Amino acid sequence: MQTTSTKQKILDEALTLFSEKGYANVYVSDIADKVGIKAPSLYKHYKSKQAIFNAIIEEMNNRFLEQAKALNITGNDAQADAAIYKEIGEEALVQLGQNLFAYFLHDDYVRRFRKMLTIEQFRDVELGRIYARQYVDDPLAYQGMMFGMMVAQGVLVTDNIPVMTIHFYAPIYMLLTICDREPQREAEAMKMLVEHIRKFNELYGRKY
Numbered sequence: 388m389q390t391t392s393t394k395q396k397i398l399d400e401a402l403t404l405f406s407e408k409g410y411a412n413v414y415v416s417d418i419a420d421k422v423g424i425k426a427p428s429l430y431k432h433y434k435s436k437q438a439i440f441n442a443i444i445e446e447m448n449n450r451f452l453e454q455a456k457a458l459n460i461t462g463n464d465a466q467a468d469a470a471i472y473k474e475i476g477e478e479a480l481v482q483l484g485q486n487l488f489a490y491f492l493h494d495d496y497v498r499r500f501r502k503m504l505t506i507e508q509f510r511d512v513e514l515g516r517i518y519a520r521q522y523v524d525d526p527l528a529y530q531g532m533m534f535g536m537m538v539a540q541g542v543l544v545t546d547n548i549p550v551m552t553i554h555f556y557a558p559i560y561m562l563l564t565i566c567d568r569e570p571q572r573e574a575e576a577m578k579m580l581v582e583h584i585r586k587f588n589e590l591y592g593r594k595y
Contacts, residue, residue: 465532
């Protein structure tokens, strides 16, 4: 039990340091100091700083899947989620959108990770690739696949699924970054999110 607790504390303290100082400026000894252990003890849990970083990504993705499950979606199975979205009405969709937005905005683990990658994407080529995959490529691929299935089923109507996908996702991520910089604008952003989801349904002809 103690091992699990220590491993979790290593990830938490490392993420805090990465988000405050930048990935390149943090050393294993810095993480060990924050955890309250010696560097050799830390290596018993993680072989390198890269291993810690990889574990942080895995932890963050697992947390998202748990949240998705709590909201009765999978979050990573486009076919299953397309079937779920097909059956829910606009009000339920709006509520789901608000819940997911609030999760990404307020979950401290997710927020710190996003802050770190937002900054580090300009300093480190590999972290830039991870940023693009985490916040652009993977979300667009998942949503594009899901929307494609919904178009095939007649739930949504478009002749350009990639553009429709960007129409849906880009404003949501923009609102999230606005709130990251200016937390006091959350109510404004949430109102705009609701209007965005309703307008998306209107434009793309969602059937209920």
